Amino acid sequence: MDEDEAATPYAGRERFWRGREVVFTPVEPDDAELLHHWRADPVATHEIGVWPGSLHELRERVEANVENRDRDDFLVLLDDGTPVGHIALIGEDFADGTAEAYLLLAPEHRRRGLGADALAALTDLAFGELPLHRIEAVTHTSNAAALATLSGAGFVQEGVRRSSCLHRGRRYDNAILGLLREEWEALTRPRSWEH
Numbered sequence: 001m002d003e004d005e006a007a008t009p010y011a012g013r014e015r016f017w018r019g020r021e022v023v024f025t026p027v028e029p030d031d032a033e034l035l036h037h038w039r040a041d042p043v044a045t046h047e048i049g050v051w052p053g054s055l056h057e058l059r060e061r062v063e064a065n066v067e068n069r070d071r072d073d074f075l076v077l078l079d080d081g082t083p084v085g086h087i088a089l090i091g092e093d094f095a096d097g098t099a100e101a102y103l104l105l106a107p108e109h110r111r112r113g114l115g116a117d118a119l120a121a122l123t124d125l126a127f128g129e130l131p132l133h134r135i136e137a138v139t140h141t142s143n144a145a146a147l148a149t150l151s152g153a154g155f156v157q158e159g160v161r162r163s164s165c166l167h168r169g170r171r172y173d174n175a176i177l178g179l180l181r182e183e184w185e186a187l188t189r190p191r192s193w194e195h
Contacts, residue, residue, distance in 0.1 A: 018121065024076060088119050098135075128193065147175060
């Protein structure tokens with residue numbers, strides 16, 4: 001490994017899909033430590049409603065997910081190879097044409113539009129390359145940043161699961177949002193393959 005590879009270890013990773021400013025590379029088992037670090041952020045822990053757990057447990061889950069045929073997990077990278085987040089389609093059901101979107105950005109890369117770019121690229125992948133008809137997303141009703149990002153990507157709030165999340169002894173409501181293929185088709189933004 002030369003000095004450049006050591007400085008930017010993700011720069012040489014396969015570029016599977018791209019948005020305006022971000023690219024996706026498949027998550028690998030060696031990414032578990034980075035994902036664990038991001039999941040330990042208190043804001044992320046609260047907003048995605050998970051505890052970071054042990055690195056060993058997460059590594060085992062990442063290894064299992066690599067073989068899991070009902071999900072696609074990607075690291076979100078900048079063009080220079082800087083990792084900025086984790087995005088996934090989970091619970092993919094190609095018979096029904098459904099999946100759930102998941103997005104976690106590193107704390108230092110939030111509020112820069114990268115989440116919106118990554119989510120747009122994910123929906124382009126889901127509807128432009130995969131046979132999906134509906135993508136769902138779930139977030140706390142108080143997570144204004146996520147709700148704005150999802151709305152900007154065309155997701156429509158469909159309902160609320162009242163008191164459905166417990167975090168640090170307090171109950172939270174979760175918003176359920178959805179994006180249908182025909183709603184995605186009606187969006188006037190450039191598609192990922194046009195970048």
